[in-house]
Amino acid sequence: EAAVTQSPRSKVAVTGGKVTLSCHQTNNHDYMYWYRQDTGHGLRLIHYSYVADSTEKGDIPDGYKASRPSQENFSLILELASLSQTAVYFCASSDARTGGYEQYFGPGTRLTVL
Amino acid sequence: GDSVTQKQGQVTLSEDDFLFINCTYSTTTYPTLFWYVQYPGQGPQLLLKVTTANNKGISRGFEATYDKGTTSFHLQKASVQESDSAVYFCALTQTSSGQKLVFGQGTILKVYL
Numbered sequence: 001e002a003a004v005t006q007s008p009r010s011k012v013a014v015t016g017g018k019v020t021l022s023c024h025q026t027n028n029h030d031y032m033y034w035y036r037q038d039t040g041h042g043l044r045l046i047h048y049s050y051v052a053d054s055t056e057k058g059d060i061p062d063g064y065k066a067s068r069p070s071q072e073n074f075s076l077i078l079e080l081a082s083l084s085q086t087a088v089y090f091c092a093s094s095d096a097r098t099g100g101y102e103q104y105f106g107p108g109t110r111l112t113v114l
Numbered sequence: 115g116d117s118v119t120q121k122q123g124q125v126t127l128s129e130d131d132f133l134f135i136n137c138t139y140s141t142t143t144y145p146t147l148f149w150y151v152q153y154p155g156q157g158p159q160l161l162l163k164v165t166t167a168n169n170k171g172i173s174r175g176f177e178a179t180y181d182k183g184t185t186s187f188h189l190q191k192a193s194v195q196e197s198d199s200a201v202y203f204c205a206l207t208q209t210s211s212g213q214k215l216v217f218g219q220g221t222i223l224k225v226y227l
Binding site: 045107 | 213
């Protein structure tokens with residue numbers, strides 16, 4: 001089973017500050033994803049990547065950037081954090097080569113913007 | 115576009131009750147369907163997966179059947195336990211991109227002794 005870790009596990013940020021959330025996976029998956037979870041909205045895709053040095057916009061990319069410097073690492077960057085970005089953020093990975101589509105999630109990062 | 119609907123925001127049961135969580139979907143193809151479960155303080159984890167080839171998935175006492183006619187993928191369990199208390203998400207593979215998933219809003223299950 002894929003191992004996906006996230007850091008930090010929780011963070012408090014100030015409005016207008018820069019926030020970087022990190023994700024690391026150890027199962028050699030090609031796809032990685034960033035989601036946010038808000039009460040009543042389920043999981044919404046922010047950005048994803050299928051290869052190192054390339055990222056794609058998801059369904060709600062505004063206010064977020066992503067970086068995939070290597071196959072194992074995927075970061076989510078909030079250049080100017082806003083109150084509306086308070087949420088729990090999950091990273092996930094999947095292996096397109098198996099054709100199974102299953103995504104494996106990390107434990108999440110709780111971000112509070114004050 | 116593709117969408118998944120879970121009408122029940124919360125389901126409250128007693129131990130040994132029958133569980134039914136509603137999920138319907140809208141898409142132009144025959145996607146792979148998933149149920150994920152999220153326990154408190156954890157990320158979602160795959161509970162079961164069903165493709166057009168197998169039509170039914172069973173895992174840990176839970177089962178779901180792929181019904182193309184009614185475009186539904188309801189989750190059922192004959193007898194729930196307190197440890198089943200969690201949030202359950204229905205999801206499907208997106209038509210435009212095979213690896214991306216579309217998730218429902220989630221259903222909170224609370225089981226009391």
